[in-house]
Amino acid sequence: MAAPGLDGCSWFAALSLGVSLLKCLFMDAYHSTDFEVHRNWLAVTHSLPVSRWYHENTSEWTLDYPPLFAWFEFGLSHVAQHFDRNMLVVENLNYASPATVLFQRLSVVFTDLVFIFAVRECCRCVQEQKGPRDVLSRPSFVLAVLLLWNFGLLIVDHIHFQYNGFLFGFLLLSVAKHLQSRHLQGALLFAILLNLKHIYLYVAPAYGIYLLRSYCFTQDHKDGSVNWRSFSPLRLLALGAIVVSVCALSFGPFIAMGQLPQVLSRLFPFKRGLCHAYWAPNIWALYNMLDKVLAVLGVRLKLLEEAELPRASMTGGLVQEFQHSVLPSVSPSVTLVCTLLSILPAVASIWRRPRGARGFLRCLLLCALASFMFGWHVHEKAVLIAILPLSILAVESREDAGIFLVLTTTGHYSLFPLIFTPAELPIKVVLMLLFVIFSFAALRKLYSGQGSLLRPLESVYLAGLVAVAIACEIVFPLSPWQQRLPFLPLLATSVYCSVGVSYSFLRLYASLLRQDEKPKQL
Template sequence: MRKPPNDRRQIGGIWWPALVATSVKLLLIPAYRSTDFEVHRHWLALTHSLPLSQWYSDTTSEWTLDYPPFFAYFEKFLSFFASRVDSTMTDLNRGLNYASPLAILFQRLSVTFSDFVLVYSVYRLTRNRNLSNKFERFLIWSLVIWSPGLFIVDHSHFQYNGFLLGMLLLSISFLEEGRDLIGGFIFAVLLCFKHLFAVAAPVYFVYLFRHYCRGGFVKGFGKLVLMGSAVLAVFAAAYGPFWYYGQIQQVLRRMFPFGRGLCHAYWAPNFWVFYIMLDKFMAFMLVKLGFNIQAPKASFTGGLVGDSSPFAVLPTITPLITLITVLLAISPCLVKAWRNPQPRMVSRWVSYAYTCGFLFGWHVHEKASLHFVIPLATTSLKSVDDAKHYFILSIVSCYSLFPLLFEAQEYPIKVLLLLLHVILIFFGFSSCFTGKTTSTTHDVKERENKFERSAFHIGWLGNFYLFGLLIVEIWGQFLHHIIFGDRLPFLPLMMISIYCALGMIYSWIWQLRQIFLTD
């Protein structure tokens, strides 16, 4: 496909927001690091020190390798450079929690440099879209590249989500251009980096089958074989060596540890939060009424990763139940993709699928909200309703990540990141969506006032909900300790999860409605 005439100018335009983001990331190098920092440090040592046949069976550390093979190869690639920066960093026998200044700098920079995949992907996704002006394109770049959630999760807490989400956006960009084969190929590569992105696999399968594999039986079958061969080649490259060494079962056991329980250590704000709370409330009421109910032993509010105890009253949720629930929730999207596979709808369908996975999936991490918040940022300018939805969702998603940075010195950082994001999207959307008057009045001043009035407004209900986030934060930071002291330490986290879950469910309903209404 021929590049637009202003392609070189667009490339130049995206570099300065990318450089601003890089500067912020460099400032966050000394910030808080979660256990994920040690996880990836150990994976560097593991892939550097051991032969491939032992990667998924090694138990030197509790942080065993549980990502798909392409990510293990990625760690192996990084380990060549890491061993030259600090050889102790890749020494498997060094022990846990090694974090020299050089090791910290190397791992932080590895995330920063890998984020340029995201920068290129969002540039490529927007270069051929029918946007009104350069400002709208720049705003989408900023929403993605300056995402406060990515700053919190990747560059403080420590992960590689920006790099992986960049691959997702890259795949979507090819699908929107009609280049289905390479779009499907890149998505298959992404699945071999992180299998949790497989939630959108049904959308990809239905869309590609209906949009790519068309043109009569013979031609369609040939395209199906070609697409299937490309996907199989990717999975063969990823898993073939482990099949050769007889390690496939061990790899799959590591990738799908269903024994971890329904909820993560910090409850992700999804549907199961309400299910758990309903079970606890029913158990409490039945005990008060004299029934002999054995409540679970703090399995859901203890903040621990592990297998959850059975529910006290409601039926126990199993991985199979969550899988069926996710597929049922995605099904309206699949029906739309089957009936009318439109390239311009792919980003919406993929975002909706990840929203369903977040709300109804098994052992969902709170960080998984980035899987649908980032793609939705790229569609936020399609209408004023999209902008309003994204405004609320992005704030809720970012705030739900606050508990990941729980140390006092990081508190101003996460608050400032969220406030700057709110300012950016509010004034950005207000500039993009201005109310144009259709009045025939001859009063020039009145016509100008109507024209300048912004069509972007949240409404009283949205403002009321967002104000509630401030109340929840004031309670958790100040009032809880004053009223309860050291009692009920998990209550502030529970309040954040429950309140943010309301916003997530609103987003799911809104997206579902858009799928039904969009022809």
């Protein structure tokens, strides 16, 4: 059911136009190595035959996204040639002329139209509260701001540089289609998304189990048990045809050339190590910290010989394989087992007791967070896969709103190390403060009279982020430790934020398990 006043409403257009203009102000801001990554991919797909796309290695930033994204870059390159053809020369490494920067920045802003459209569809699915309300206190308005003006997307895409908004557009649009009971459209959009960026495999189990249980089974018993006589093979074939068709379109040319192993080796480079250069705030950040503490204590208590400990350190901030000093080293297979075990209760829940599309959305969030918590070489930016969809539940449930405030504040702050240049410090601080203030104020107004959204210890924990921020962003750069321990702020940020993200994950699971409890018979 459409949100009242959303059709043709001026406020949504104003929000969309305003955030697009804000993005344009970041044209000359700092950009990371991801800028060169995507420039190189433009050059590779434009200048070389398809057969060489996944073999080209002139640059260290080789093509490592699925084929549909390569075709996306190929399409962009035909527009890029009208800005500066030199950016499309493979040998022009680290090329960043003003015209190149202008094109790449504009390409992100323009492709965000997919995200804007997806947000509009999600706002249509929001359950509006009864009674007269001004626009500012409508759930659909709050959701639009939380998504369109999301702090993480603004700094990751439009300063750091990536195309996450475009990709999240497909994810949110897929979720919206499921909320509207248009399951085949939702499945098609997600299949396309997987072939654009394979990181969304994190949430594939939620899609697979939900569609199998709630779409392929046309009727359910009142007790929630599976009625195999209601199983529809035609619906399963329809879903299979969608997935196979999209994958054939994406990987077909490379399978025909016998290059599938080469493509897969690019997509899953397990040699990159357990942690990314900037630690994701997950269980492995806590594990690494514990290993470091045990190693230091062991040396000081003369239980360990410093010379015998592995020289590599997980606090070095580099992208490579490491051995832990005291605790057992973690392999990709261990992270896979941990991830599968952590999502098992969530997918079992929607199989055993389907609760509609919002039950699927909760499962999707848990799969995203479980993969973030236990995955191999997780990027800190992957926390957005949980933050953005959780925004939908946050405007409909007071409990979810509280979890959202903890997760979005800690998850977004964990992105601060991505933007480390002094000129951008005021920008990220102001944007973060504005987003946090709006999130707290809008959600409190939405649930006014229903009690506090945060528990006392949650408030204390979030207040501690202020101390961490001051220490890392102001005090540390002026201290003598900056030269001796350059990655100390990164360590402190990752470990502190990992507590908040882990807590949010556990609270979401507790909420799911409470819903699984059958009501008591009177």
